[in-house]
Amino acid sequence: MPKLQVALYWAASCGGCEIATLAIGDKILKLAEAANIVFWPVAIDAKYADVEKMPDQSIDACLFNGAIRNSENEHMAKLLRQKSKILIAYGSCAYEGCIPGLANFFNAGSILENTYIDTASSDNSGKVIPRTKVTVPEGELEIPEFYNTVKTLAQTVEVDYFVPGCPPEESTTWTALEALISGKLPTKGTVIAPAGTAVCNDCPRIKHEKKINAFHRPYEIIPEPDKCLLEQGLLCCGMATRGGCGAPCPQANMPCTGCYGPVDGVRDQGSHILTAWASIIDSNDPDEIKKILDGIVYPAGYAYRYSLPDSMLRRARVNP
Numbered sequence: 001m002p003k004l005q006v007a008l009y010w011a012a013s014c015g016g017c018e019i020a021t022l023a024i025g026d027k028i029l030k031l032a033e034a035a036n037i038v039f040w041p042v043a044i045d046a047k048y049a050d051v052e053k054m055p056d057q058s059i060d061a062c063l064f065n066g067a068i069r070n071s072e073n074e075h076m077a078k079l080l081r082q083k084s085k086i087l088i089a090y091g092s093c094a095y096e097g098c099i100p101g102l103a104n105f106f107n108a109g110s111i112l113e114n115t116y117i118d119t120a121s122s123d124n125s126g127k128v129i130p131r132t133k134v135t136v137p138e139g140e141l142e143i144p145e146f147y148n149t150v151k152t153l154a155q156t157v158e159v160d161y162f163v164p165g166c167p168p169e170e171s172t173t174w175t176a177l178e179a180l181i182s183g184k185l186p187t188k189g190t191v192i193a194p195a196g197t198a199v200c201n202d203c204p205r206i207k208h209e210k211k212i213n214a215f216h217r218p219y220e221i222i223p224e225p226d227k228c229l230l231e232q233g234l235l236c237c238g239m240a241t242r243g244g245c246g247a248p249c250p251q252a253n254m255p256c257t258g259c260y261g262p263v264d265g266v267r268d269q270g271s272h273i274l275t276a277w278a279s280i281i282d283s284n285d286p287d288e289i290k291k292i293l294d295g296i297v298y299p300a301g302y303a304y305r306y307s308l309p310d311s312m313l314r315r316a317r318v319n320p
Contacts, residue, residue, distance in 0.1 A: 004060040004180065007039035007051075008090075009080055011066025011073040012100045012150065017091035018042045020167035021063070024174050034181045035060075039080075048076070054083050061086040061180050063163075067093045067100045067309065068151040072144035081157040086185075088176065088192075092166040092259050094153040095191075096269075097309030099166075101150045102301055104308050104315035108148040152310050162191045166259035166306060169245045194244035196264035199256045202247040203238055205229065211282035215295035218254060229255045230280070233295075235302060240272040258306050268312045270304035277303075 010018055022028065038059060039046045062084040068074050081087050092098040103111055112129050116122060133142050153159050163176045176192045179185050186192065200207070207228040216233045223232050229250055230236040236255035238247065242263050249256050262269035277296070283289050296302065304311055 004035040005038050005058060006035045006180075007059045007062040007080060007084065008037065008042075009039070009062065009064050009066075009076055010042055011064065011076065011094070011153075012069030013066035013091065013093040013098070015042070016167040017065035017093070020091070020165070020170075020173060023170040024177070025170070027174055027177075031177055031181070048079070051079055051083060056082055057085050059084040061088060063088050063090040063176075064153055065089075065091040065094050065167075067097045068147070068153065068156045069100055069103075070144040070146050074147075074151075074156055077153060077156045086160045086180070087153075087157065089153040089159045089162045090176075091168055092164060092261065092306045095162045095164055095310070096261055096307040097150050097152050098259075098306045101152075101307070101309040102305065103150050105301065105318075106316070107318040108146050110318070112146065149315050150309050155309070160188050161185070162189075164191060164193055164242055164260040165245065169248075171246070172244060191242070191261065193242055193260065195242065197243050198263050199238035199241045199243045199245065199247050199250070199260070202243045202245070203228075203250045203256075204247070205250055207231070210280040212280045212292065213282050214292060215277075217297065223253055225253070229253075235277065235296065237273050237303075239276050240266065240269055258303075261307065269307045270300075270311050270313070273303040274299065 008021065024031070037044065039051055062080045064077065064080060064087060066073065068077060089095045093100060116129050117124055117127050130143060132145050133140055161176065163172060165172055172193050175194060179192065195201070205228045206226050208231060210228070210231050212233050214233050215235060218234060221232065223229055223234060230239070234255045236250065237258035238250060238256035240263065241256055241258045242260040245260055247256070258269060258273065262272065266272050281289055281292050283292065304313070308315070
């Protein structure tokens with residue numbers, strides 16, 4: 001049986017997904033038996049021109065991580081879609097937009113100004129901002145266009161499967177790779193994960209009726225070791241987040257931040273999270289409710305931390 005031809009690519013992301021692919025441990029030997037890696041810029045010497053020369057559909061599967069932030073990301077997404085039989089959005093950035101997607105609360109101009117002009121560490125008296133093209137004595141230099149809106153992979157090209165996580169846990173990665181190796185892939189469009197129900201189902205913490213009279217940031221309290229973190233006023237997103245990760249964060253005294261995306265049947269994870277938080281406030285007094293809600297710093301950014309580009313909001317109304 002011929003080996004699978006597999007590609008991996010890293011667009012707008014932190015690189016954690018590249019490391020996560022290696023977290024499968026000795027299972028990587030099983031992958032090596034079944035597949036050749038034909039393109040993986042972070043690990044092997046391969047150029048974009050090499051991919052362009054490949055016949056269309058010659059790559060059996062591509063694990064594409066990272067959001068679409070600029071023109072280079074978009075070009076590679078379209079190129080790898082053309083060359084791949086199966087395209088997998090691997091990790092939260094490709095699946096939902098993730099942390100890069102929080103830039104959608106702003107616009108390209110304000111981000112560039114903040115980065116190159118307004119920061120205390122910038123020595124830029126000429127207020128120079130990068131341009132897509134610039135002419136120098138040696139010729140014309142070109143860099144990718146920085147887009148106004150961060151997009152998910154599926155908002156750019158057709159995606160066959162989604163693997164959630166920031167980054168995906170080892171068991172999730174192997175579930176996807178094992179399905180690929182065996183040829184027993186689920187229905188196209190499936191989010192490949194061990195569970196479709198909430199993280200709360202995996203969390204061993206004891207849960208009672210949730211009633212909150214104050215919200216806290218993690219550094220402000222030392223939580224009780226066995227009690228539900230949300231019941232202690234910590235902004236846990238486990239009730240609105242797909243499980244299958246094993247709930248490692250709550251077990252380490254840190255609230256779930258929502259990186260595995262929405263549970264099955266939920267269109268907008270952020271609104272699900274905000275609704276859940278609002279429903280547990282233990283007051284009917286408008287002034288008291290406002291005081292409690294004021295304890296949530298940057299609620300939109302927190303609730304849509306991983307999913308803004310993929311949400312019904314997509315972005316704030318800000319001029320380019």
